[in-house]
Amino acid sequence: MKYEIHILEERCKGCGICVEICQADVLELSPEANEKGIQVPYPKKPENCLNCGMGEMFCPDFAIYVWVNDDEEEVRE
Amino acid sequence: MSGGNQDHPASHLLHLARMPSVWCAGCGIGIVVNTFIQTVHKLNLDPSELFVFSSQLGCTGKIAEYLKFKQPPSKERNLFFSALRFKQKRPESRVVIFFNENDLVVSGIDDFLFLCERGKGVLAVFINSFLHHLFLEHRELECFPLGKKVLEKESQFLFNLPGEVEKCGASLVARWTPLHCRRLMFSMKKSFSKHGFSFIEVISPCLMYHASERGLGKKLHRMDDFLKNSAIMDGKSKDNLDTRENQIILGNFVDN
Numbered sequence: 052m053k054y055e056i057h058i059l060e061e062r063c064k065g066c067g068i069c070v071e072i073c074q075a076d077v078l079e080l081s082p083e084a085n086e087k088g089i090q091v092p093y094p095k096k097p098e099n100c101l102n103c104g105m106g107e108m109f110c111p112d113f114a115i116y117v118w119v120n121d122d123e124e125e126v127r128e
Numbered sequence: 129m130s131g132g133n134q135d136h137p138a139s140h141l142l143h144l145a146r147m148p149s150v151w152c153a154g155c156g157i158g159i160v161v162n163t164f165i166q167t168v169h170k171l172n173l174d175p176s177e178l179f180v181f182s183s184q185l186g187c188t189g190k191i192a193e194y195l196k197f198k199q200p201p202s203k204e205r206n207l208f209f210s211a212l213r214f215k216q217k218r219p220e221s222r223v224v225i226f227f228n229e230n231d232l233v234v235s236g237i238d239d240f241l242f243l244c245e246r247g248k249g250v251l252a253v254f255i256n257s258f259l260h261h262l263f264l265e266h267r268e269l270e271c272f273p274l275g276k277k278v279l280e281k282e283s284q285f286l287f288n289l290p291g292e293v294e295k296c297g298a299s300l301v302a303r304w305t306p307l308h309c310r311r312l313m314f315s316m317k318k319s320f321s322k323h324g325f326s327f328i329e330v331i332s333p334c335l336m337y338h339a340s341e342r343g344l345g346k347k348l349h350r351m352d353d354f355l356k357n358s359a360i361m362d363g364k365s366k367d368n369l370d371t372r373e374n375q376i377i378l379g380n381f382v383d384n
Binding site for chain 2: 059061062063064065066067068071105107108109110111112113114116
């Protein structure tokens with residue numbers, strides 16, 4: 052995979068901003084809540100990720116970030 | 129892989145043990161903090177030279193607790209005065225202030241305007257959540273741009289801080305919403321290269337006080353309403369930046 056999406060479940064509050072803001076429709080809220088009662092997002096279509104950085108920038112709790120493979124050139128500015 | 133199972137790229141700038149933050153899911157403060165951290169990370173600023181000031185009042189006052197930047201001890205209760213005094217003692221440092229309406233009420237707007245005139249090289253980020261009417265007799269937020277109410281008194285209008293700050297000779301004056309965080313980041317980047325005072329207002333929804341009967345929905349929908357009802361007018365006159373036309377005027381108003 053070109054970009055690897057990491058979501059830190061212990062920090063997520065389930066606001067859903069990353070899901071709404073993602074233009075490539077990569078993320079989706081999980082149907083089941085975790086032990087805190089939070090529906091944590093998960094990468095439904097990680098192959099669609101463009102590494103635009105919007106989900107990472109919009110997360111208020113620094114719970115999501117994207118790692119880039121060294122072989123690929125980073126698209127983000 | 130450029131990183132294995134590591135943490136967030138900007139984790140060295142954060143107190144991770146205190147995460148997750150206390151802010152509501154859907155509040156704009158977290159996005160502003162994230163944007164600020166990303167700005168510092170991308171500009172490769174030295175964290176030891178950054179000094180973040182925030183009072184301990186309200187939600188905005190907790191911003192400094194999550195950041196690993198230095199917080200100088202101060203016995204002053206006046207946020208603006210203590211920041212100005214620190215900047216004058218250490219002119220080489222970068223001072224960033226996060227504040228909201230509570231601080232304006234407690235510290236006084238006169239001291240804030242004094243900071244605008246004298247605070248060279250200071251970045252002030254004002255997170256406006258429309259809470260100042262809680263201190264007045266209006267508890268229904270008539271000033272709210274999406275409330276669609278007829279305004280009768282001058283006190284029902286929003287603060288027009290960008291207009292006041294510009295008169296004090298600020299180098300950079302901007303106003304954005306949390307959903308304009310990319311533009312907000314550009315404004316923050318610019319502010320670190322300015323020698324004068326920089327002021328950025330972020331109009332952010334408060335999930336506690338903005339009643340849902342105003343048709344604002346929940347969580348992200350409120351932020352989305354801010355986005356839909358805003359217009360970017362960079363060359364707009366700074367004298368009329370309130371929301372009399374039921375519209376939030378955004379942009380980089382001053383860039384000297």
